[in-house]
Amino acid sequence: MNKTEFTARLQRVRDQIHAACRKAGRSPDEVTLVAVSKTHSADTVLTAVSAGLQHFGENRVEEATGKIAQVRQLADRPVTWHMIGHVQSRKARDLPGWFALVHSIDTTRLADKLSRALAESGQTMDVLLEMNVSGEASKAGFAAHNWRSSETIRTQLAGALDAVARLPNIQVRGLMTMAPIAEDPETVRWVFADLRELRDWLARSTGIALPELSMGMTDDFPVAIEEGATLIRIGRALFGERGLQPGSDSEASR
Numbered sequence: 100m101n102k103t104e105f106t107a108r109l110q111r112v113r114d115q116i117h118a119a120c121r122k123a124g125r126s127p128d129e130v131t132l133v134a135v136s137k138t139h140s141a142d143t144v145l146t147a148v149s150a151g152l153q154h155f156g157e158n159r160v161e162e163a164t165g166k167i168a169q170v171r172q173l174a175d176r177p178v179t180w181h182m183i184g185h186v187q188s189r190k191a192r193d194l195p196g197w198f199a200l201v202h203s204i205d206t207t208r209l210a211d212k213l214s215r216a217l218a219e220s221g222q223t224m225d226v227l228l229e230m231n232v233s234g235e236a237s238k239a240g241f242a243a244h245n246w247r248s249s250e251t252i253r254t255q256l257a258g259a260l261d262a263v264a265r266l267p268n269i270q271v272r273g274l275m276t277m278a279p280i281a282e283d284p285e286t287v288r289w290v291f292a293d294l295r296e297l298r299d300w301l302a303r304s305t306g307i308a309l310p311e312l313s314m315g316m317t318d319d320f321p322v323a324i325e326e327g328a329t330l331i332r333i334g335r336a337l338f339g340e341r342g343l344q345p346g347s348d349s350e351a352s353r
């Protein structure tokens with residue numbers, strides 16, 4: 100994609116961010132646009148950087164680190180990288196040095212491995228806990244469906260948050276979720292509202308501040324912003340439809 104086309108797409112997304120913020124009485128400064136560059140080349144990232152974007156999200160460690168190394172050599176300004184996809188705990192040691200924020204901490208085991216890897220290399224990292232609010236079996240994340248009605252779930256979630264927050268070299272900054280795929284984003288508004296209310300409850304009951312809410316993708320980000328998103332993860336609206344890459348299954352490239 101050339102820079103002119105990318106700039107036009109970026110402007111459309113920014114207009115939608117502004118409109119959603121206006122509707123919700125929020126400032127656009129409260130919403131960070133994370134451009135999801137998975138399946139796209141380092142060149143495409145550089146085009147986006149030259150158009151003014153700073154934050155990029157990737158969902159696979161190997162793909163990301165190669166791309167990040169290339170972009171670091173060639174970009175004329177700093178780029179901030181976000182890991183947004185499922186990470187196997189044995190891959191935790193590959194994260195330090197590459198990502199500023201991991202959105203997808205979905206087990207305490209992964210957080211523990213990451214903390215150890217960070218301590219070994221003398222680094223720190225911000226993380227979000229991924230919550231499976233929708234209850235879909237296909238989704239990663241801590242089981243959070245029915246948190247309102249289930250004291251067991253609430254106790255488990257508060258315990259997991261507390262355990263991760265105690266780990267050295269890791270700073271928990273908030274929560275992340277993915278809504279089900281839906282034709283009409285209004286039908287998934289409850290998922291975003293639920294994540295915000297779960298955040299409020301967890302922050303109150305643990306005393307741990309959780310300022311960040313990572314929620315909203317191409318098909319539903321205006322609704323997520325209305326419900327309090329501080330990080331939105333946008334792929335297709337910026338870069339176009341992703342073709343199926345060789346060797347990737349549909350879930351990995353979705």
Ligand SMILES: *Cc1c(COP(=O)(O)O)cnc(C)c1O
Nearest residue numbers: 135183316317332333334335353
């Ligand atoms: C791919 C992906 C996105 C971006 O999805 P689009 O629909 O292309 O905007 C956001 N979050 C996660 C976790 C993803 O894997």
